[in-house]
Amino acid sequence: MPSLAEKRMDDAEDAVTGPEGRPEELRLLEALLFASAEPLDTATLAKRMPDGVDVKAALARLQTEYASRGVNLVRIANKWTFRTAGDLAWLMTRESTETRRLSRAAIEVLAIIAYHQPVTRAEIEEIRGVVTSKGTLDVLLETGWIRPRGRRKTPGRPLTFGTTESFLSQFSLEALGDLPGLEELKGTGMLDTRLPTGFTVPTPSDDPALREDEDPLEPADLELTLAPHVEPEGGPAGGDNEDES
Amino acid sequence: MPSLAEKRMDDAEDAVTGPEGRPEELRLLEALLFASAEPLDTATLAKRMPDGVDVKAALARLQTEYASRGVNLVRIANKWTFRTAGDLAWLMTRESTETRRLSRAAIEVLAIIAYHQPVTRAEIEEIRGVVTSKGTLDVLLETGWIRPRGRRKTPGRPLTFGTTESFLSQFSLEALGDLPGLEELKGTGMLDTRLPTGFTVPTPSDDPALREDEDPLEPADLELTLAPHVEPEGGPAGGDNEDES
Amino acid sequence: MSAEILSFETGRPAAEGEPALVVDVAGYEGPLDLLLALARTQKVDLAKISILALADQYLQFIEAARQIRLELAADYLVMAAWLAFLKSRLLLPEPPAAEGPSAEEMATALANRLRRLEAIREAANRLMNRPQFQRDIFPRGNPEAIAEIRHPKYTATLYDLLTAYAVQRQSRVLASVHLARRTVWSLAEARASLERLIGMADTEDWGCLDEYLLRYVPDPSQRATVLASSFAAALELVREGAMELNQKEAFAPLYFRKRPAPAEGPAPMPDL
Numbered sequence: 001m002p003s004l005a006e007k008r009m010d011d012a013e014d015a016v017t018g019p020e021g022r023p024e025e026l027r028l029l030e031a032l033l034f035a036s037a038e039p040l041d042t043a044t045l046a047k048r049m050p051d052g053v054d055v056k057a058a059l060a061r062l063q064t065e066y067a068s069r070g071v072n073l074v075r076i077a078n079k080w081t082f083r084t085a086g087d088l089a090w091l092m093t094r095e096s097t098e099t100r101r102l103s104r105a106a107i108e109v110l111a112i113i114a115y116h117q118p119v120t121r122a123e124i125e126e127i128r129g130v131v132t133s134k135g136t137l138d139v140l141l142e143t144g145w146i147r148p149r150g151r152r153k154t155p156g157r158p159l160t161f162g163t164t165e166s167f168l169s170q171f172s173l174e175a176l177g178d179l180p181g182l183e184e185l186k187g188t189g190m191l192d193t194r195l196p197t198g199f200t201v202p203t204p205s206d207d208p209a210l211r212e213d214e215d216p217l218e219p220a221d222l223e224l225t226l227a228p229h230v231e232p233e234g235g236p237a238g239g240d241n242e243d244e245s
Numbered sequence: 246m247p248s249l250a251e252k253r254m255d256d257a258e259d260a261v262t263g264p265e266g267r268p269e270e271l272r273l274l275e276a277l278l279f280a281s282a283e284p285l286d287t288a289t290l291a292k293r294m295p296d297g298v299d300v301k302a303a304l305a306r307l308q309t310e311y312a313s314r315g316v317n318l319v320r321i322a323n324k325w326t327f328r329t330a331g332d333l334a335w336l337m338t339r340e341s342t343e344t345r346r347l348s349r350a351a352i353e354v355l356a357i358i359a360y361h362q363p364v365t366r367a368e369i370e371e372i373r374g375v376v377t378s379k380g381t382l383d384v385l386l387e388t389g390w391i392r393p394r395g396r397r398k399t400p401g402r403p404l405t406f407g408t409t410e411s412f413l414s415q416f417s418l419e420a421l422g423d424l425p426g427l428e429e430l431k432g433t434g435m436l437d438t439r440l441p442t443g444f445t446v447p448t449p450s451d452d453p454a455l456r457e458d459e460d461p462l463e464p465a466d467l468e469l470t471l472a473p474h475v476e477p478e479g480g481p482a483g484g485d486n487e488d489e490s
Numbered sequence: 491m492s493a494e495i496l497s498f499e500t501g502r503p504a505a506e507g508e509p510a511l512v513v514d515v516a517g518y519e520g521p522l523d524l525l526l527a528l529a530r531t532q533k534v535d536l537a538k539i540s541i542l543a544l545a546d547q548y549l550q551f552i553e554a555a556r557q558i559r560l561e562l563a564a565d566y567l568v569m570a571a572w573l574a575f576l577k578s579r580l581l582l583p584e585p586p587a588a589e590g591p592s593a594e595e596m597a598t599a600l601a602n603r604l605r606r607l608e609a610i611r612e613a614a615n616r617l618m619n620r621p622q623f624q625r626d627i628f629p630r631g632n633p634e635a636i637a638e639i640r641h642p643k644y645t646a647t648l649y650d651l652l653t654a655y656a657v658q659r660q661s662r663v664l665a666s667v668h669l670a671r672r673t674v675w676s677l678a679e680a681r682a683s684l685e686r687l688i689g690m691a692d693t694e695d696w697g698c699l700d701e702y703l704l705r706y707v708p709d710p711s712q713r714a715t716v717l718a719s720s721f722a723a724a725l726e727l728v729r730e731g732a733m734e735l736n737q738k739e740a741f742a743p744l745y746f747r748k749r750p751a752p753a754e755g756p757a758p759m760p761d762l
Contacts, residue, residue: 276628279628279630279631280628280629280630280631281631281632282631282632283631283632326632327630328634329634337634337635337636337637338636338637338638338639339636339637339638339639340638340639340640340641341638341639341640341641342640342641342642342643343640343641343642343643344642344643344644344645345642345643345644345645346644346645346646347644347645347646347650349654352646352650352651352654353654353655353657353658355646355651355654356651356652356654356655356658357655357658359651359655360655372658372659372662373658374662384644387642387644388644390644415646416646416647416648416651417648418648424652425652430652430655430656433652435652435653435655435656435657436656436659436660437660440660444659444660446659
């Protein structure tokens with residue numbers, strides 16, 4: 001029993017199919033995405049759709065349909081999921097479980113990793129002008145928002161850090177390019193670690209493909225992502241003088 | 246960015262409020278019901294809504310809106326929750342194959358069938374000296390490696406079993422005659438060389454042509470091969486004393 | 491100098507004399523952070539900041555901290571030394587064709603570092619103010635399980651199959667052999683029986699061994715073992731000179747008799 005509004009919508013839309021004037025694939029996508037606990041990528045969705053369905057087009061339409069609703073269809077790192085609308089945070093406070101409170105230092109390090117990745121601990125310290133405590137990196141590794149991604153091809157072969165998919169998910173970013181203020185930072189050359197003389201403006205990238213100046217992690221390094229307590233790299237100065245009291 | 250359809254709907258509906266032509270309470274209800282781990286009753290929802298909202302009317306409208314969607318708003322024991330549309334239950338299943346090792350009993354029965362076919366259940370038991378459980382034959386029929394091939398022309402007309410082509414492909418045999426005989430089994434050390442002289446190993450054959458002492462299967466028998474859970478034949482002894490614990 | 495100190499300490503009662511609040515170094519995340527905080531008091535764009543004034547403020551801060559014997563981390567002192575050096579370079583006329591970066595370039599580099607830190611902090615702020623997952627926006631609270639229909643795929647190897655066959659077949663055959671062994675006639679038993687036989691036969695007539703033995707073998711399946719043991723025992727008794735054995739040809743019945751006294755000649759064979 002469609003509502004009056006829907007009936008009118010049906011009349012207005014001639015091109016659509018399905019008993020309710022809405023393509024069946026939208027129902028299927030809705031059902032799958034509502035039911036799933038995890039974001040689903042297009043390929044997974046396509047596998048469950050009837051042959052010949054343009055999944056991308058259907059997703060785009062579904063996203064538009066839900067844009068004004070209390071539940072939105074969002075894309076995170078190329079995976080799709082329904083989430084409550086961001087402007088309804090005030091309503092949702094009761095669902096909120098305990099949220100992690102990061103220290104000022106951790107937030108700063110996280111931002112540097114996000115905007116400058118791939119970045120080494122020494123480079124983070126160069127930007128902050130202070131030694132990074134082991135605890136700060138530990139906390140960030142524990143959140144699962146950052147990961148060691150390779151080793152820089154420089155003396156000492158320091159670890160490089162980058163962000164993860166769950167970082168994107170946490171901050172509702174479709175891709176790293178959606179980092180707030182990224183364009184301004186690039187425009188003013190603030191992302192260049194070789195200030196002030198550099199001319200290239202690097203773009204942060206969480207592309208898992210290693211850069212030219214990165215080596216892959218060694219087997220022992222991979223345990224880091226499982227074991228949060230880690231000494232990623234010897235700091236340039238002694239690690240005793242830490243930035244957190 | 247509302248879709249064309251939504252824009253038209255907005256134009257058509259003058260009475261509604263909210264930026265997208267839809268009462269704001271519908272968004273709130275959507276978000277609350279979506280994020281809740283449990284169905285919510287009207288009173289709980291009303292407590293979270295702004296004053297003056299007719300929650301029942303809003304829920305009714307939301308239910309109508311979602312009636313034709315892949316996800317429906319349903320009331321269960323006076324509590325509201327979103328659920329996958331009933332007709333899409335098929336979408337919520339995933340098929341997977343899992344590899345299982347045959348039980349020892351099943352392998353033993355299979356081996357007897359392979360060498361002694363066509364063979365009845367009673368004959369298998371005679372060779373093995375143990376009652377064959379129904380489950381063992383069921384599993385073997387499920388593998389598709391054995392099939393009932395006829396009925397023995399003896400009192401009770403028991404089913405005779407033989408192997409199939411997929412048995413050959415499973416064990417990489419070009420023909421059943423490639424199964425090793427007595428001397429080869431002795432050569433590999435599988436059979437003891439001190440066996441008495443009367444000991445023979447049959448020359449196996451899966452020739453589909455019925456033997457002289459076999460009758461063809463009856464129409465009802467053919468269903469056995471399709472339905473895996475089957476009682477192929479009443480055992481000579483009661484089936485209680487089975488060979489599997 | 492004193493004018494600068496006052497401007498630096500704006501908002502604080504100058505009468506107190508002790509710059510206690512100013513040296514609250516614990517609140518700063520290192521010397522760059524302190525410099526940034528000091529720079530903000532200049533209330534100008536970081537690009538237009540007076541590095542000379544900033545260096546002075548920093549050095550005064552460090553000096554004040556030392557006066558109240560506050561222990562400062564090495565980082566702060568290194569920065570102080572570097573700023574003192576920069577200040578002296580900025581105040582002196584630039585030597586012609588000096589090596590390395592000029593004082594102006596060094597000042598610009600410091601200003602840029604401060605701008606960069608401020609920019610990333612601003613970015614961090616904006617990042618943290620985004621709606622966050624499980625804090626502001628939520629996933630489906632009650633996701634529906636996707637049912638899994640399992641299709642078993644069975645595996646077995648030819649080796650498993652053949653071993654299973656061989657083990658089953660021979661376990662039964664070998665088991666029956668084992669049972670027969672329990673009723674085997676031992677050599678000692680056979681010898682004892684034969685000795686009794688010889689003792690009973692007081693004549694020196696030939697007797698058929700097979701016939702006698704049948705009396706001892708109620709079960710025909712034991713024939714072989716009785717025969718074999720008796721034959722072996724008989725051979726032993728012949729070797730010891732206690733009896734004689736006679737057989738016409740291979741597989742013919744065996745005849746035996748008590749060995750006669752050596753004086754007498756051999757008795758005639760019974761006619762068969």
